[in-house]
Amino acid sequence: MSLLFKTRSQLNDFFSEFRRYIAPTYYHDRCERSLHMNIYAIHKREILLSLAGFLSGFILLLFIGLAGPNVTKLDTLKASQIFEKDKITNKTVQQNLLVSGPFKITVPEMSTYSGYICLWITFYIKGEPDSGAFQRRFTIAINIEGKRSNNETSNPILEESFDTDGGHYHHLDCNGNSCEPIQALHLEYLEYSDYSIEIRFADLEHFNQKNPITDIHFTFQSINPSFTSLTIWFRFIFLVIAFIISCWFNHCLYRYNFTDWSMEQKWTSFLLVALICYNNPFYPLMYLSNSKIPYVLEIVFQTTFTCSVLLYWVCFFHGIRQNNRSIARFYSIKFMIVGTLWLIILYGANWSRIQKLEKPTLDEETAYYGSALLRTCNFLFYLLFIIYFIYLVLLLLTAFTELRAMPYFDLRLKIQAFLLCFTLTISFLVVILSKPTSASDSILGETDITQIPYLQLLPMTYQTTSSASFLSIFSVANLYICICAYFYYPSSASLMDSRVVRDNPTLSMINDSDEDVIYGLEIFYFSYINF
Missing domain, CATH: 1.20.1070.10 (Rhodopsin 7-helix transmembrane proteins)
Incomplete structure (x- = not known):
């Protein structure tokens, strides 16, 4: 009789190990x-x-x-418009400015909610519309000054000069009569309401001989307030x-x-x-x-x-x-x-x-x-x-x-x-x-x-x-x-x-x-x- 009770107890212990896999009880996984x-x-x-x-x-x-509302606000200024405003009519002077600058541009008035200023530069050249794509490496140097609306004093923000190895290299990707836009500037925090930018180019003389530059578009992009x-x-x-x-x-x-x-x-x-x-x-x-x-x-x-x-x-x-x-x-x-x-x-x-x-x-x-x-x-x-x-x-x-x-x-x-x-x-x-x-x-x-x-x-x-x-x-x-x-x-x-x-x-x-x-x-x- 004791043997039967012992066997029953062992079987109960054996099956209790598998109970949690058989029924969804509290201990189920x-x-x-x-x-x-x-x-x-x-x-x-x-x-x-x-x-x-x-x-x-x-x-x-x-x-x-x-x-x-639209996210971005765009303001475009053409080099030809700058020539008309400054009364530059000499073709040789215009061509030299298109190749090397400088271009002094006043940025449209910005508010605090404008977020940033992004400058895109687009070159237009004299070429065949069906001509193949090509690239040219050149340098852009930018000087930025900021001024508050109630203050006539300008404060320098960024100064780059070719004489001091300033400027940044960019690739000019052209196809036909126009080139891809180049992001030359991205100013994140707008501390001032008025900005003036001076832009210079380098290493475009040889490129201009083969593909004369006809115009440049300066597009300022900012966030719509x-x-x-x-x-x-x-x-x-x-x-x-x-x-x-x-x-x-x-x-x-x-x-x-x-x-x-x-x-x-x-x-x-x-x-x-x-x-x-x-x-x-x-x-x-x-x-x-x-x-x-x-x-x-x-x-x-x-x-x-x-x-x-x-x-x-x-x-x-x-x-x-x-x-x-x-x-x-x-x-x-x-x-x-x-x-x-x-x-x-x-x-x-x-x-x-x-x-x-x-x-x-x-x-x-x-x-x-x-x-x-x-x-x-x-x-x-x-x-x-x-x-x-x-x-x-x-x-x-x-x-x-x-x-x-x-x-x-x-x-x-x-x-x-x-x-x-x-x-x-x-x-x-x-x-x-x-x-x-x-x-x-x-x-x-x-x-x-x-x-x-x-x-x-x-x-x-x-x-x-x-x-x-x-x-x-x-x-x-x-x-x-x-x-x-x-x-x-x-x-x-x-x-x-x-x-x-x-x-x-x-x-x-x-x-x-x-x-x-x-x-x-x-x-x-x-x-x-x-x-």
């Missing part, structure tokens, strides 16, 4: 103790209405952007909404232990704080302060929010399948991939911005190809970018393969997958539609973006290309996090269960009404009651 989220309590029609509101809000803001006002106001509106929702969401959660929060609730609480930073309460200081700190903060906030969302996606689609989320086995590879992307983007964006602030005549494309570190960052970014999305797709497919038949889990997966696909689609469309197809597009004022290749893949690079791009990027980010907060905040069922409701399809229905069987949980519900 796909179940965890968490608060009863609102997504469990609302009906299917409410979910559809919420998503419809999400899409409607985005479309409304998109139409506001399409009807918004109306667009600046639009960005400040909408950022402020988004900031206030994000702050209110963050306070409400965290107020709903604070009464519960942090360990009882679900994975989505923890991440949403963090992303709401990141969203407040993304909307950047210090943004107006970029126009009001002559400092690099506001520019650096803008880059840090936007990069951090973007990488936080990327990290959330891989953590969600992996973490929904398991509870053992240790730092070593679960988070390490994700932090390594996304963290490296964060560092690469942060370095490249800060380098670009600071170089433009310190060197107004910098040729960014030439500087990029001359920097081995930037080219290495570019290679690593593309490599990690591909690895990340392959990893994300694998996690997404695995999660749907394992959990698509489990009630509630499939709902969480479908909603998050829809939001992910929508966000990525809008981001890719912004990048594709805003990216210039050629350098000539920039002279039209359509773009003023960085020349670092891997930064051109980021939506945040194109937020100043048009009003529609700006509102598309910011609206999809804010609406995405806000609707996540609506779906994941603790439902009223959590108040009745002051402790916690287990995030298990068979146990989460304790507080559900009879109408909640729309998700196909009736069998699980009665099996639990009978058990």
Whole structure:
């Protein structure tokens, strides 16, 4: 008899090791103790209405952007107009000025909200329209003086001279009767209202003998102050909404232990704080302060929010399948991939911005190809970018393969997958539609973006290309996090269960009404009651 009891005890111990793989009990790997989220309590029609509101809000803001002001303000001055104004009629003198300068130009009056001054120089030559393309390397030297409207004293900002090896090399790419526009100046912070610029050329004498220069167009590009006002106001509106929702969401959660929060609730609480930073309460200081700190903060906030969302996606689609989320086995590879992307983007964006602030005549494309570190960052970014999305797709497919038949889990997966696909689609469309197809597009004022290749893949690079791009990027980010907060905040069922409701399809229905069987949980519900 003792032998039978001993054998029975051993069998019980043996099968108890496999019980967690047989039934979805509390110890099942796909179940965890968490608060009863609102997504469990609302009906299917409410979910559809919420998503419809999400899409409607985005479309409304998109139409506001399409009807918004133009981003850039263009003022073009021709060399022939300068000759007429200064009464220079001698053809030889005109030709010498076209080859070497100097051209003294007064920039149209700028305001603080103009953002920057960008000077584009376009050469027109005497050549055959069907002639082949060719290049010529030459040098441009620029002197800049600034003056306030109530002060007659001019203050030097930039002084370049050929005698002291000043100036910067540029490539003149010509085809037919015109050449590609050249960005000769990019002055970021506008401390003065009036600017005067003196421009000189060198190493164009031999080029002029074969292809006589007929005219030069000087185009000044700046941000439309109306667009600046639009960005400040909408950022402020988004900031206030994000702050209110963050306070409400965290107020709903604070009464519960942090360990009882679900994975989505923890991440949403963090992303709401990141969203407040993304909307950047210090943004107006970029126009009001002559400092690099506001520019650096803008880059840090936007990069951090973007990488936080990327990290959330891989953590969600992996973490929904398991509870053992240790730092070593679960988070390490994700932090390594996304963290490296964060560092690469942060370095490249800060380098670009600071170089433009310190060197107004910098040729960014030439500087990029001359920097081995930037080219290495570019290679690593593309490599990690591909690895990340392959990893994300694998996690997404695995999660749907394992959990698509489990009630509630499939709902969480479908909603998050829809939001992910929508966000990525809008981001890719912004990048594709805003990216210039050629350098000539920039002279039209359509773009003023960085020349670092891997930064051109980021939506945040194109937020100043048009009003529609700006509102598309910011609206999809804010609406995405806000609707996540609506779906994941603790439902009223959590108040009745002051402790916690287990995030298990068979146990989460304790507080559900009879109408909640729309998700196909009736069998699980009665099996639990009978058990």
